[in-house]
Amino acid sequence: EIVLTQSPATLSLSPGERxxxxxxxxxxxxxxxxxxQQKPGQPPRLLIYDASNRATGIPARFSGSGSGTDFTLTIxxxxxxxxxxxxCLQRSNWPLTFGGGTKVEIK
Amino acid sequence: xxxxxxxxxxxxxxxGSLRLSCAxxxxxxxxxxxxxxxxxxxxxxxxxxxISATGxxxxxxVKGRCTISRDNSKNTLFxxxxxxxxxxxxxxxxxxxxxxxxTRRYLEYWGQGTxxxxxx
Numbered sequence: 001e002i003v004l005t006q007s008p009a010t011l012s013l014s015p016g017e018r019x020x021x022x023x024x025x026x027x028x029x030x031x032x033x034x035x036x037q038q039k040p041g042q043p044p045r046l047l048i049y050d051a052s053n054r055a056t057g058i059p060a061r062f063s064g065s066g067s068g069t070d071f072t073l074t075i076x077x078x079x080x081x082x083x084x085x086x087x088c089l090q091r092s093n094w095p096l097t098f099g100g101g102t103k104v105e106i107k
Numbered sequence: 108x109x110x111x112x113x114x115x116x117x118x119x120x121x122x123g124s125l126r127l128s129c130a131x132x133x134x135x136x137x138x139x140x141x142x143x144x145x146x147x148x149x150x151x152x153x154x155x156x157x158i159s160a161t162g163x164x165x166x167x168x169v170k171g172r173c174t175i176s177r178d179n180s181k182n183t184l185f186x187x188x189x190x191x192x193x194x195x196x197x198x199x200x201x202x203x204x205x206x207x208x209x210t211r212r213y214l215e216y217w218g219q220g221t222x223x224x225x226x227x
Binding site: 045046055095096 | 166202212
């Protein structure tokens with residue numbers, strides 16, 4: 001099973017700041033990685049797939065990069081609605097696995 | 108507009124069974140791979156099962172106890188869960204498993220989830 005490790009666990013930032021979230025895989029997943037945003041009481045929302053492709057309707061301030069084992073989600077300038085938990089997901093191999101999440105909170 | 112509506116959750120005793128349903132609309136259900144993902148209270152996301160044209164897949168944590176199926180005539184996805192334990196307590200989400208307009212297999216649209224509580 002591929003283990004995804006997300007860091008940091010919590011990121012405390014102010015609106016307008018840049019957020020950089022990391023996801024590291026225990027073995028190569030090529031570019032088969034997605035990022036999700038989840039707010040309390042809501043289902044996850046697909047942000048990025050194939051490591052760097054924005055999903056439909058996702059603002060350009062969200063960008064993804066990386067391949068192999070190291071991936072980054074960048075939020076260019078935090079808007080109030082961006083404070084949430086973010087998960088990465090690999091689907092290179094079965095079983096599908098999620099990272100433990102990074103909470104982006106208001107400083 | 109894609110809509111997914113889960114139902115069938117509730118309180119069940121350890122060892123009991125539940126059948127979850129996911130009613131789908133707004134897309135061609137019969138050709139869409141579908142998945143179940145769960146989230147224990149206050150915890151992260153855990154993939155449970157996927158059904159596609161090539162077959163079914165299960166997480167080890169539910170293999171042998173859960174069966175995913177679909178009724179394409181009713182645009183409905185199911186998850187039959189048996190021998191439930193407290194560790195199965197979670198919100199269960201269904202999700203489409205292919206990005207619309209592509210061949211890329213990622214969980215794109217999600218329902219709001221249904222809560223399964225296993226307790227005596």
